[in-house]
Amino acid sequence: MSRESILIVDDSYDMLEVIQRQLTSLNYDTFQASTVQDAIDILKHSDVDLLITDLQMPVTNGMELVKYSATNFPGIPILVITGYPSVSGAVEAMKSGALEYLVKPFTAEELKKAVKKILQHQPPKTKKIQSSKSIDNHWGIIGESKAIHQLLDLIKRINNNKVTTLITGESGTGKELVARAIHYSGKNSQGPFIAVNCGSIPENLLESELFGFIKGAFSGAYETRTGFFQAANGGTIFLDEIGNASPGVQTRLLRVIQEKEITMIGTNKPQAIDTKIIAATNSDLFAMSKSGSFREDLYYRLNVISVSIPPLRERKEDIILLANHFLQKFSKEFDKHGVLLADDAVKLLIKHSWPGNIRELENVIQRAIIICDREIKPKHLPGYIKTSARSTSDDSTAMLSLKELEQKHIIKVLQSVNNNKTKAAEILGINRKTLRLKLQEITGT
Ligand SMILES: Nc1ncnc2c1ncn2[C@@H]1O[C@H](COP(=O)(O)OP(=O)(O)OP(=O)(O)O)[C@@H](O)[C@H]1O
Ligand SMILES: [Mg+2]
Structure with missing residues (x-):
């Protein structure tokens, strides 16, 4: 050996x-x-x-x-x-x-x-x-569907330029994975990849986190601090959940893109930066730009190249591949080698509508591996997958659109956990905020 x-x-x-x-x-x-x-x-x-x-x-x-x-x-x-x-x-x-x-x-x-x-x-x-x-060969992106082939093709064509890119897709579809693929396959791959979640940093801090500030710029600025943009110089900055950026941040971002320079808070001395900007969102930024909640000029500046990742239910042929990929990954992690996926379990996975997309599938397989013996059977899958499979084949739901079906599913999951939103979000494989937005759509509030 x-x-x-x-x-x-x-x-x-x-x-x-x-x-x-x-x-x-x-x-x-x-x-x-x-x-x-x-x-x-x-x-x-x-x-x-x-x-x-x-x-x-x-x-x-x-x-x-x-x-x-x-x-x-x-x-x-x-x-x-x-x-x-x-x-x-x-x-x-x-x-x-x-x-x-x-x-x-x-x-x-x-x-x-x-x-x-x-x-x-x-x-x-x-x-x-x-x-x-x-x-x-594919930077960890698994899939054989036409949509994935087109996506891989697009990544190869855009990875070597510095043009701003907007990645859109529902929650859990692989937006961050694709952003990393663009960075690591491109010529700036030796530079840093800095991911910033614009949704999780409090609005009043995002600006100083992004652009940095000098000592005394505002009360509490005890020392000069560089921001994410400076840290990403020579590489890529990934602005995740860009739809959550405040109007102030949006205005500053527009300037960064136009001038290719940043100004730290508290100075008026711009610094040149050489950073590829990739933004991502699961909101409809176009609609937001029309309704005035997102700057239209920034939207067009970000969307120079748009990469849209289709939801898993629109590329069902990838479900088995992905399920097998996660099966391998977790069987190694949990030291349970050789676990198989039973045919009737596969059928259920294919029928399910996957509102939480690949992250939901990943969670389902992880949980099943933990609780199964040597084979994942339908009884190792969460109950809502079995009900949703049944409901897609029953006549009362046969004529629903995918969106309606997703909404019906969300409601069913919520009912099954007594309206506990944290639990429901976990089962659906989405975060609480996404669930809240989806519920707002359903209830029209
Ligand atoms: N095509 C794929 N092949 C393999 N793994 C994938 C694929 N797409 C997504 N994943 C995996 O699914 C999980 C979710 O992906 P990722 O975090 O990139 O999604 P996202 O769109 O950014 O989600 P969110 O909207 O919730 O932020 C990750 O563990 C990722 O590695
Ligand atoms: Mg993400």
Whole structure:
């Protein structure tokens, strides 16, 4: 059997050297990289069995490498190393796909234990190479439908320009995945990818978070702070849930796009920036621009290239592929190899309307793997999937539009959880806010 190879990523050469020596003495082959970009090159072109990465690195941070690797090379396990102040970063890394973390400084013995533990649980090498290759070609985007082929084609055509791009799609359709694909496949991939959720940052903070501020710019500005735009210089800024940006932020964004420069709050000295802007929304920004809740000029500036991701129910042929992909992913994660999907369960998955799209499918498969034995049967799927399948085949709903069907489904789920919106949102695989918006549509409020 060939020796296992470990890729070590750290911006400190001393650290690289120490880890490399320890691993070589344990009989592993090693690759070393001091930047995320070098690490990605190695991942693409070499046969790596384990990725060990530091989190705090200049230029592109290790978290981006964790996300990139987990998406494009799901077969390669990840061990994160981090300094004491960023243990919360380690937690975030685990959520993004890392398996283990070690806090610096660690002993040779601790490193050995962590590496052994991870590698012991890996399936044989041949399997890993196959899956990482086929997935890598499409940046982790799974699908065989015409819509997905067109999407992949579009990504290839637009990834090398700096034109502002607007990604639209319902909740859970893969907007962030596509934004990352555009970034990591393009020529600015060595630069940072900075994702900003315009919906989760309080309105009064978003402006200063985006553009930075100088000391004394407003009460509470005790020190100068750079913003997300400066951090994304040379790379991509991903403005998620752009529909939630306040009028003030919208005006500033328009200026950034037009002038290609930003002005920190509290100064009037613009700085040039070279950043690709990708925005995403699950609202109808066009309608919002018509009704006056979103600046029309900004809408057109953002929408120079528009990428629209169709909901899963409009590309049913992808359901089985995706279900199998998540089956592999979670059976590995939960150490339940060889779990199968029974035919009658597949039928139910295909019939369901998936209002929460791929994220909902991912949640359903994850839950089923946990509770099943060796095969996922209909009884391992949530009850609402069975009822929704029944209702689509019964005559009273046969003539409904997809939208009506979705609304009927939402109501049914809500009833089944006694109107508990948090629970309903969880089952539907969407966030509470999306559920609230959908309910507003249903009730017309
Ligand atoms: N085509 C796909 N192939 C594989 N995985 C996918 C695909 N599309 C989405 N996913 C997975 O589904 C989940 C949701 O995707 P993502 O976060 O990109 O969606 P989103 O549109 O940004 O959702 P939201 O509107 O809720 O922010 C992620 O785990 C993502 O990796
Ligand atoms: Mg998203």
